[in-house]
Amino acid sequence: MPGTDTPAAPSAPAHATPAYDKHAYEPFAVTVDLAVFTIRSGTLHILLVERGQEPYAGRWALPGGFLRPDESAEAAARRELAEETGLDDVAGLHLEQLRTYSDPRRDPRMRVVSVAFAALVPDAPQAHGGGDAARAAWIPYGGEDTGAHGPLAFDHDRILADAHERIGGKLEYTCLATAFCPPEFTLGELRHVYEVVWGTELDPANFRRKVLATPGFVAQIPGASRLTGGRGKPAALYRGGGADSLHPPLLRPAPEPAPTEGTRR
Amino acid sequence: MPGTDTPAAPSAPAHATPAYDKHAYEPFAVTVDLAVFTIRSGTLHILLVERGQEPYAGRWALPGGFLRPDESAEAAARRELAEETGLDDVAGLHLEQLRTYSDPRRDPRMRVVSVAFAALVPDAPQAHGGGDAARAAWIPYGGEDTGAHGPLAFDHDRILADAHERIGGKLEYTCLATAFCPPEFTLGELRHVYEVVWGTELDPANFRRKVLATPGFVAQIPGASRLTGGRGKPAALYRGGGADSLHPPLLRPAPEPAPTEGTRR
DNA sequence: CCAAAAGTGTTATGAATACACCCATGG
DNA sequence: CCATGGGTGTATTCATAACACTTTTGG
Secondary structure, three states: OOOOOOOOOOOOOOOOOOOOOOEEEEEEEEEEEEEEEEEEEOOEEEEEEEEEOOOOOOOOOEEEEEOOOOOOHHHHHHHHHHHHHHOOOOHEEEEEEEEEEEEEOOOOOOEEEEEEEEEEEEEOOOOOOOOOOOOEEEEEOOOOOHHHHOOOOOOOHHHHHHHHHHHHHHHEEHHHHHHHHHOEHHHHHHHHHHHHHHHOOOOHHHHHHHHHHHOOOOOEEEEEEOOOOOOOOOOOEEEEEOOOOOOOOOOOOOOOOOOOOOOOO | OOOOOOOOOOOEEEEEEOOOOOOOOEEEEEEEEEEEEEEEEEEEEEEEEEEEOOOOOOEEEEEEEEOOOOOHOOOOOHHHHHHHOOOOOOOHHHEEEEEEEEOOOOOOOEEEEEEEEEEEEEOOOOOOOOOOOEEEEEEEEEEOHHHHHHOOOHHHHHHHHHHHHHHHHHHHHHHHHHHHHHOOEEEHHHHHHHHHHHHHOOHHHHHHHHHHHHOEEEEEEEEEEEEEOOOOOEEEEEEEEEEEEOOOOOOOOOOOOOOOOOOOO
């Protein structure tokens, strides 16, 4: 392992320079798993595939696959993202490493270490057939309870929850929210991203001010405007502004009462 | 891969239930690498080991090692932490997964996927001999430039920089700083953690108020006080308060002038 | 007495909140 | 004309930053 030559690797000759004995150890499979979020019909959706085989046959699972011998986890994740969503412009999508799940018993078949990623897709393409045999679909995200998708296969409920938490947190101090939006969007749509991911309501006026006061968050498209939802005044259109960090941050409202414990502040 | 049974795994029979063909693929080695920080004589230090063999013989590297067949990356990291630091109470130390580094060419010898961790040690034990053959030592952290430790082996400069950035960020919105401190500490010492990690100076008065106003950040030890650095008034002693999140956050001062670009608000 | 650090107080500035209010559109 | 959402204005509240000042120690 890069780092040290420790006795932790049994029978690995510490002096072997060009290569270790590649088959001296029980092999690890390394995979990527993807939590792909989008907003469809006003709510948060997640891309899932239905498993055809045991274990967990019939359950929903996160899309994913093996690392190929010559690709990094990031490359594998982006490849899977393209395959599973059927999109072409995958290059521009937000894709971010979450963490690695390595419990020895997370897959009953063999030792599988999985690098999990979170991805955001602006406009969900059709449920799609997918490049793979497995059926893929956009499923409403369940949140705390496992919602419409029921318990997922393997440790994917955990991964999904971690991914949601990460995305929600990143909205606070980055301009990530625009990654959920089409190239041109209204401030109402941008606000809706926050509301859907956080599960809260935000004051439209204050949100507007905050976003506009942050240089580089959004840039207005001069003449353009669009009707949203039929009713109401046409809204000005914006593009992402190039910035990626948010100073000062846009903190989500604190989850009011501490459960069974002391006062806050 | 938990998730889908994709054709991404060549020659893996999709119907094989109890086990894949374990040796059908080029094996991946999975390791952990540790960025272990501490504060020694007032500055940030990092635990490094000196490499004895090629590649990168003579260079400093992050401590680390292989995952054993039956342990998770977290377990392996904690085991390595104990081995390399020589500490016993490793159970209570802060250890957090950073991310996974998987570039196909990051180790010239073979395919190595490494799960990196960041750890904090309150009082640095002696430089120690270490359980391993390699020499280990606490080296002053270099920051942007590679400082005293020179370029590290493999991609460890990158890992170390990522770890430092993560730690610095987490100080903002968690109570992590107490993990750098001994069980009993003064507010000046706690402030020093922030200053050393962030590389800035903080107003003692405001820092004090902020910390005390956050419920659960610290708890005063009634009668106790201690002299710090010889000079000055004796300071009250505190313990960690059990909370782990910081609401509202303690933001680090913005790095003053944007390099070549617009005004900041 | 002086330097240094702990600890207290005060003020000014800026941000977030919670509204009230007007505008433009579809029904 | 009314419901709906966009957009503007404003007052209150809260947090922070900046800095003056007192206290307690070692030299």
